[in-house]
Amino acid sequence: MDTMLAAVYHGPHDIRLEEVPVPQPGPGEAMMRVRAASICATDLRIFNHGHFKIPEGAVRILGHELAGEIVAVGEQVTYLAPGTRVAVVPNVGCGVCWECVQGNNNLCPDYDAFGITLDGGFAEYILITAPAVQQGNVIEIPDSLSFEEAALNEPLSCCYNAQQTCRLAPGETMVIIGAGPIGLMHLLLARYSGAGQVIVSEVQEDRARQAAEFGADLVVDPRKQDLREAVLKVTGGRGADVVIVAVGSAVLQEQAVELAARRGRVNFFAGLAAGHNRACVNSNWIHYGQVTVTGTTGSNYRQYRQTVQMLASGRLSLQSLVTAKRSLQEVEAALADAASGEHLKVVFIP
Ligand SMILES: [Zn+2]
Ligand SMILES: [Zn+2]
Structure with a gap:
């Protein structure tokens, strides 16, 4: 055999x-x-x-x-x-x-x-x-299309599921929390989809540098700079249209909600560890701002095919x-x- x-x-x-x-x-x-x-x-x-x-x-x-x-x-x-x-x-x-x-x-x-x-x-x-x-x-x-990129289409399609669920429109401002490989894929995809500004929040220096190289308009280290203030500053006080949380942290999920503009959409992309999966969000921010909070996991057949087409292009x-x-x-x-x-x-x- x-x-x-x-x-x-x-x-x-x-x-x-x-x-x-x-x-x-x-x-x-x-x-x-x-x-x-x-x-x-x-x-x-x-x-x-x-x-x-x-x-x-x-x-x-x-x-x-x-x-x-x-x-x-x-x-x-x-x-x-x-x-x-x-x-x-x-x-x-x-x-x-x-x-x-x-x-x-x-x-x-x-x-x-x-x-x-x-x-x-x-x-x-x-x-x-x-x-x-x-x-x-x-x-x-x-x-x-190289085999390597085709393999990477899987996580890309998961990012696309999130961005589609958040109905990202051309010209809109997106905040991505976390610049690991998933955060960077979100950045590349947002650029492809015609986002206006893309703001990345990242604490690790080398990852922050990479986010800038990958085309982020603004990279914020939230330990050195207040992320919310930074977002408000570049959006005329409005906040972000779409916020993606690509780090598994309840605290970051809580903060993410309040980065959203009126009618903003927030996506909890990363799951939280069992036993740490409660986030205490400002529900009035959601209510009075008509904010939508979404979660996504994986991608479906259609989304997977769509991102293959994007890469093939x-x-x-x-x-x-x-x-x-x-x-x-x-x-x-x-x-x-x-x-x-x-x-x-x-x-x-x-
Ligand atoms: Zn995977
Ligand atoms: Zn089934």
Whole structure:
């Protein structure tokens, strides 16, 4: 039997490089050669603390931000063929629930996901299950789009879900709290969508510098400067039209609400740790300002396809977010890189 190299998760702090059988596609399934798989904060969280959908004792190949090349398809697969370059939507909805039938596979209460409940992309090959093939999780990408950018389309599409939910209009002012890779993606996307001013709040110096390089109009260190005053100053006292909180902090969520202008929209993009998930917001600010507070998680099939189109257009590039490329053999170093805070996106090139 043919074997392949995979970084296999056995439990918290236990990822092993192993030779495992190469999956063979059955009817309705496809096999993809992984050409790029990026490490997400979720992977690090699973590595450190496990995941409620991965039972103790189960082994799993992580990695849900992935792209590659179809190398084999099972019977009945009509729209994919060996050689097709593709990106893969990680979340597979059940297909029949209230949210799934409306296209919101990311909100399916009974979802499967590559890299969480199904084997993911930190391997040489991945088996794309029949429901995923059938529901449109596999998306052909043009030759002009690199596999790395296609892998990064996954978090980009999640940012797009947030910005679409906040109805960002051209010319509007956006505040982004946190300039990690997600904050920077929000910045690039806001620029692409025609935002007027984009203001980034970040405490780490090197990240603040990067935000400026990525095109922020104003970068504020909230420890040195009052963020609210800074926002009011550049908006004629009005506040921000859209505020994105890309840091998992209840205090920052509370502050974010009061950065919003009248009819402003706020998005809680980052989740909070269990036990720390209560925010005490100024509800009168929301009431009298007609402010909308939103939350988003993941992205749906439509949004994922839309951001693929944005990247394919060449007018939005994520290439500068890739700051480290690693082989699977370097899995430990790759995870350390990703956890260090010194890198933006660490990508496996199996
Ligand atoms: Zn992710
Ligand atoms: Zn469902």
